[in-house]
Amino acid sequence: MALNLTIAVASGKGGTGKTTVSANLACAAIEAGHNAAYLDCDVEEPNGHLFLKPRISHIYPVGIPVPVVNEEKCTKCGACGEICQYSAIVKISKTVLTFDNMCHGCGGCSLVCPAGAITEKERPIGVIEEGDAGGVSFIHGRLNIGEAMSPPLIKAVRKAGLHGNLTIVDVPPGTSCPVIAAVRGVDYVLLVTEPTPFGLNDLGLALDMLRELGIPGAVVINRSDPEYNHLAHDFCRERGVQILAEIPDERRVAEAYSVGELAYYAVPGYRKIMQQLLTSVEREAIG
Amino acid sequence: MKVAITSQGKTLESKVDTRFGRAGWFVVIDTNTGDYNAVSNEQNLNAKQGAGIQAAEQVSRQEVSALITGNCGPKAFRTLMAAGIKVYYGTEGTVAEVLEQFHNGTLSEASDANVDSHWV
Ligand code: SF4
Ligand code: SF4
Numbered sequence: 001m002a003l004n005l006t007i008a009v010a011s012g013k014g015g016t017g018k019t020t021v022s023a024n025l026a027c028a029a030i031e032a033g034h035n036a037a038y039l040d041c042d043v044e045e046p047n048g049h050l051f052l053k054p055r056i057s058h059i060y061p062v063g064i065p066v067p068v069v070n071e072e073k074c075t076k077c078g079a080c081g082e083i084c085q086y087s088a089i090v091k092i093s094k095t096v097l098t099f100d101n102m103c104h105g106c107g108g109c110s111l112v113c114p115a116g117a118i119t120e121k122e123r124p125i126g127v128i129e130e131g132d133a134g135g136v137s138f139i140h141g142r143l144n145i146g147e148a149m150s151p152p153l154i155k156a157v158r159k160a161g162l163h164g165n166l167t168i169v170d171v172p173p174g175t176s177c178p179v180i181a182a183v184r185g186v187d188y189v190l191l192v193t194e195p196t197p198f199g200l201n202d203l204g205l206a207l208d209m210l211r212e213l214g215i216p217g218a219v220v221i222n223r224s225d226p227e228y229n230h231l232a233h234d235f236c237r238e239r240g241v242q243i244l245a246e247i248p249d250e251r252r253v254a255e256a257y258s259v260g261e262l263a264y265y266a267v268p269g270y271r272k273i274m275q276q277l278l279t280s281v282e283r284e285a286i287g
Numbered sequence: 288m289k290v291a292i293t294s295q296g297k298t299l300e301s302k303v304d305t306r307f308g309r310a311g312w313f314v315v316i317d318t319n320t321g322d323y324n325a326v327s328n329e330q331n332l333n334a335k336q337g338a339g340i341q342a343a344e345q346v347s348r349q350e351v352s353a354l355i356t357g358n359c360g361p362k363a364f365r366t367l368m369a370a371g372i373k374v375y376y377g378t379e380g381t382v383a384e385v386l387e388q389f390h391n392g393t394l395s396e397a398s399d400a401n402v403d404s405h406w407v
């Protein structure tokens with residue numbers, strides 16, 4: 001049976017090693033013979049390319065549709081401003097103002113306009129770059145500098161990556177809208193955490209979010225540390241979530257990271273952990 | 288003419304509110320008659336975005352010609368300009384005192400926003 005699995009790698013906060021885990025997991029997937037795709041949805045600060053070093057072959061812009069008002073057709077009824085939840089369009093006195101960078105592109109205003117006065121134009125928010133990284137289909141989004149509207153770009157990255165039979169999604173850190181855009185519809189989520197009390201607090205928030213979205217998942221402990229590991233184990237037992245891997249805090253992994261090398265190829269023990277993690281995820285996710 | 292002043296309370300004795308989009312109240316005064324009424328801005332206090340734009344719309348509905356406030360961001364300013372409302376910056380004292388300054392001509396008309404958008 002051909003596999004068709006999308007796995008998201010997320011974390012409650014930045015700097016837990018989420019990108020390292022997802023990029024290396026992609027290597028394990030290729031070695032296991034899968035047609036693997038790596039999607040970097042951390043569009044504000046994509047960094048998977050630093051390790052996977054893709055050859056980019058395809059670049060295209062992504063935008064969102066924002067309203068343009070034809071003043072001549074407009075009857076100044078104000079319906080557009082009333083429907084907009086984001087104050088991105090407002091009828092004021094004898095004119096209608098639009099605020100492009102606040103518009104979420106929902107299309108509500110053009111839908112309700114009784115005069116057919118609203119058309120849409122595309123406002124660019126970023127680009128998608130696609131390429132090949134040693135057999136891994138590589139896709140990432142780059143949000144334009146200063147742009148606040150990341151979810152549409154994240155959705156576009158997800159859509160662009162539909163063709164792999166094992167897709168790994170590198171999720172932006174946190175638990176806000178961009179995270180939800182990145183994990184929506186995936187089959188399984190790996191939450192990468194450090195075993196420290198701070199790390200576990202953020203892990204708890206991320207777990208709450210997954211429960212709410214109804215997506216199954218498990219925990220990967222990164223930089224595991226004898227001093228704190230029992231805390232992580234207690235925490236996960238209490239929350240009823242499995243730990244699928246524990247990655248020791250090895251200097252060679254950090255060294256590989258610092259020079260942009262994949263620990264998968266540079267550190268033998270690490271490769272083994274990633275292979276086992278992949279097997280466990282497949283087992284858990286397929287059930 | 289009618290003038291709106293951002294205020295922390297509902298009367299002429301209330302202190303002015305330096306915020307515009309998230310001001311507590313707008314005290315609207317008819318300068319010909321001296322009559323005034325207070326308009327609550329409560330629904331904007333918790334707005335995630337666009338509080339300044341909504342506040343400008345609110346003020347415009349009162350058909351005022353001028354607004355006196357402490358801080359105004361670029362989006363609110365653009366909306367107020369579109370509504371033909373002149374903006375004056377006045378931040379000290381009570382609504383009555385600021386109104387007095389306005390009458391004496393000590394407040395000058397603003398030509399631009401004076402804070403970045405995240406303020407509004
Ligand atoms: S498209 Fe949606 S968000 Fe944008 S202005 Fe229209 S109603 Fe508002
Ligand atoms: S809904 Fe259409 S007609 Fe009404 S104010 Fe908006 S643009 Fe004008």
